[in-house]
Amino acid sequence: MVTPLQDFLFKTLGDPTRRAIFERLCRQGEQTVGTITASAGVSQPAVSKHLGVLLQAGLVSDRRHGRETHYRARPEALAPLVDWTKQMAGFWDARLDDLEDLLRRMDQ
Amino acid sequence: MVTPLQDFLFKTLGDPTRRAIFERLCRQGEQTVGTITASAGVSQPAVSKHLGVLLQAGLVSDRRHGRETHYRARPEALAPLVDWTKQMAGFWDARLDDLEDLLRRMDQ
């Protein structure tokens, strides 16, 4: 099953700094690059790059207002990740008719 | 919010080859290293290394039987990932009834 979208999503969220930025935008809503930089622990260009990657993954949207750029989280973009997880659990359940599997799950 | 567990989970699943191995184990159940290697597209040592990482993340379990080692997926280990996703969506929803945020959204 080839899903470059999921690949990109996982890769994007795989970096702790980047995921922290996304998480912050989810928690606190829209923020400017400067505000994000202030508590990101890395330089402003680094933040801009991370935001670029998040943007490409569809995880954030941007809004230019004067010389400021505001970024906002788009949690809907996490859907493929949820789908994938459900699918993995689904395969698991589908094999539950295997007695060994069932037993192993019960004593866990 | 410091969660090294989530960090490790995301990082582990961030690699396409590794996630493909995990996905295969979810789909097809327990497999030996040799079987996995046959369709992994990388060498046997590479597969062993990936399995080691998956093991450390708790995403798989191993069972030695003679000279073979069987690996099995543990989809329960995906739970923190599901929790995190729900939390992100939760923050989003929680802010939806914040009037200020709503207004800020409306005046674009």
Place this chain on the structure above:
DNA sequence: CTAATCCATAACTTACAGGTTATGGGTTAA
């Protein structure tokens, strides 16, 4: 007993991603 097999580890190479500083375009403030 010998040979073949399975897998893990070691040792090494290398590509790339994430970090930095430097810079400049566009915008607001004075």
Place this chain on the structure above:
DNA sequence: TTAACCCATAACCTGTAAGTTATGGATTAG
């Protein structure tokens, strides 16, 4: 107009992680 500010891009550096081949221990087969 000039100066200060915000941010994106360019150019560069570097650590790490994913890949490779080589090897050996343990186990099974002949």
